[in-house]
Amino acid sequence: MQEDKEKLIQQLLDSSKIQENLSTLADQEDITAYKLLYSGLKEEPEGGLSLSFKSKVFQQIKVEQARANDIKIYVIAGMVILIGFMFMAFLAFSYYHLLLKYADIIVKIVVFIALALISLTVFNAFEQKYLKLER
């Protein structure tokens, strides 16, 4: 019963047109408390975002965009390397006798490429870690 009454008071306050009916429904203390509550609920929470907030957002967007561009470059580079390896495999298969003749040089080149790729990956991992720490 009391709950229905409270619901009705809240509905009247929500509609805000027929507030004169309120005094017939509830005691003055309830009405005052509800009115204070309704006006208080419209107040904004204390504090706010820092002055540098917007610039931080834009900085973060730039980092995200750079990351997205990096990923595109890595995908393209990966595909080029894969095609290159496939081509080399094809050449190796086709000219097997020559491959045996120049095996030493080929091994050196392969090791050099592998080292370059590992260095690039390690550098990139450290860069990403550093960027995360900076955030």
Place this chain on the structure above:
Amino acid sequence: MINEKDIIPRIVKGDIKAFSLLVDEYQKLIFHVAKRMIQNDTDVEDVCQDVFIKIYKNIGSFAFKSKLSTWIAQITYSTSIDYLKKNRRNYVEFVADEDIKYEANDQTPLDLLEQKDLSRYLTQIISDLPSPYRIVITLFHLEEFSIQEIIDVTGMPEGTIKNYLFRARKLMKDKIKLYLKNDHARR
């Protein structure tokens, strides 16, 4: 007031000035929702930043089926919940009537009377509410969202939202009534 249909295609094309206008327009809404959900100022700022990044990345998928403010509030709400879950803060998904103790801190209304400030007291009692109550109250009263918009933002059923609104307001009204009584007795 920004024109959504004009500004969104500009942001999708990478116009940072257009995005800057969007930040100005909606940072209050995002702050209010995040603040009421998370409460800690430093964490709130981080969440707001994440929300804007998500908006920037996904604005191309906004289909104009709802208001932009509803879509943004939805992102803020889900980001805040993810944050609370991740950090195991006092997040509750559903509040049953019997679960509400509403005595989150040791301060009695008399202690709070020392603040001599009803506005602060209100802030305090809002922050003591369970998080689903706080979000419903904030969206309905502060942001003036309709019940349908709150459904879109939170995914809660209509009955639950109406029940939370009623329960939260009744709880707070009872607290204010007690506060006023004590205030009167003190004088």
